[in-house]
Amino acid sequence: MTEKNTNDIQKSDAANGNVSDEKKIVVPGELLMETMDYLPGKNCFREGNAIYAKKLGLLRTSGRVVEVVPVSGVYNPEVGDMIIGVVDEIQNAGWVIDINAPYTAFIPLSGVREFIDTNKTSLNQIYAAGDLIYGKVMMFSPSKSVHITMQDPKAKKFTDGRVVRINTTKVPRLIGRSGSMISMIKDATKCFISVGQNGMVWLKGENEDIAIKAVQMVEEYAHTTGLTDRVDAFLKKELGSRPAKKESPKESFEEYSKESASNEEYVEAKE
Amino acid sequence: MARKDGRKADEMREVKMEVGVLRNADGSARVQIGKTIAVASVFGPRELHPKHLQDNEKAVLNCIYMMAPFSTTERVRPGPSRRSHEISLVTKSALEKVVNLKDHPKAVIDVYILIEQANAGTRTAGINAASLALADAGIQMSDLVTSIASGKVDGEYVIDLSGDEEKITGCDLPVAYLPRSKEITLLQMDGDLSKADVKGVLKMCIRGCEKLHKIQVDALKKKWEAETSK
């Protein structure tokens, strides 16, 4: 990538809604500014005139709000998030799911599409320990119960394919603006990809090894400039300069455009 | 007066800090102060088992301090001792004030501190490492926590006692200090000091902690600046 391109990207980033270039790393307790002209946003707090960081991350100001974009940490569930979890335990009334969050999640019997007569069906015929599921966070109660529903049209149990885990803070980068990054990877590799907001990524397709490398590349270089070009160059190098795929499965395309829409909310509303 | 190892009274041993040293942990750090090496790894917030240990108001901060069997001149028996239990407890008290536990009731944040090698000041090295590991794990904190001990050797206040110095003085005062709010969260002492001495030794600790804070900030930024400039 040429230097000119880098500059272009930086410019377009800055032009997009008065958001500062998020490259400055701040640490907990660090003084960010001493002014009443700004408001402390996510991961910041005020004491007197001063605004301090309360998390390790990248400093960002948008408008008059100053915030810290986290670079590490575990997933915090939010109602409506699509997550990928692993069945950890089977109980009488449902399944306990590990979602790499402060709380394990639960799929109640009412959360699955099938009607289950527990007199006739063993629950592990539906989901067994170690199964990977793609579900929607339906409830996150004040008493910290997380319930997942599999009745969402997108929800499913994965029966094959691959899974990789990235840090949840890198998920917005993997999806990209309006789903641009994940679309690029899917189009180039012709893989089906589902991204859980909790950082679990499921992939399937003939080029899944390349798709996995691309996903890991997004994680590794998440905070660098020119990420899109870097991933694009990698995909072209690995797959040759074949034209962008047109016949990528329609259903799956819609799937991630929805994901990217919900991702925009994620970026704005998280914490 | 020069000290046995040639240091000035207010001079700490060589300090090295590195963040992100263990892959499985959510956050980790290694702190080396002289010949003392502490590694901290942080997991969580994650679900706390058994359930009766859960706190409905806030997350539990679980701190475990341990020494590797080969960390000292005489082998340490593996497993907790009365000493390690006490240090775990005061470490938790030193850290808890800055950690946001309110957002994750019923969960636990596990902080494990392993002393790989011991040569005086293991609890303070452990606290410095734990603070870095918590920050690295993306835990909300109102401040970092810095920690060092000072004492009185041959009538003079000295910072960061070495193993040799610890043997000749009966006086050691470890402190944990919050550099932003300027408060003290760990305070222990053994020895025989006047009130004026305590004040003098404390001040020396605080000046040391301010220096350590800079090294902590550099270590955290170094890891993440590397991430942004690849």
Add this chain to the structure above:
Amino acid sequence: MAGINIQKKYISALAKDGKRIDGRKPDEFREISIETGVIPNAEGSARVRIGETEVLMGVKIDIGTPFPDTPDEGVLMSGAELHPMASRRFETGPPDAESIELARVVDRGIREAHAIDTKKLCITPGEKIWMVMIDAHVMNHQGNLIDACGLAAMAALSTARMPKLDEEGKIVIGEKSDEPLPITTKVFPVTVARINGRLMLDPTLEEEDTMDVRLTISTKDDGNITAMQKGLTGALTMKEIEEAIDMSIKKGKELRKLL
């Protein structure tokens, strides 16, 4: 949690063609790094990494009394700590079966090979002998802990230096002599994992979740075997055992070159 089913399915399917998830050959180890002398307080020490698995090993040597049945021999003791700092799968508490097995398998290979000449560790017969204590602390668990600990033990033992004694025969604290331990041979445990009928070396954590049986074989310099340990519920055929022995002997020779 013991792995993700689709991941196991994939690893298993690959294994059928002799392939692995990280592209290694069946008999290929991950990258190995060995640092010795990392804990100067210990008489010997090593930090060994195999891929993302990391083990810190320390050797302590102290004066003790001999066992009544071996009055003129030194004593070897081994321990291993699988602490939750190294993995979400480990729990706090007293050593469990897994960590005891780990320490014992490593210990057995060294002991049976007489890798340390314990007769030379006698100071005064019936009264004073050297005790050699090797302790492993697993720092990061990503599979194949036995081989990592075995390699680390050998690295730490072969670079250890005996304590210094004063005129009264007491240890001078904080000082070491130039004298090494009486090492007669190097011993390396090599673990063979069976995944979908194929034998593989150096399994990752995900591969360990998928294997149905493992066989650890410790070999010494002359290629002889000094300890074996079959693990998990699967059963092995004679042919597989022979193949596993061949793999372990061959890999043992390669590991020998690293120290």
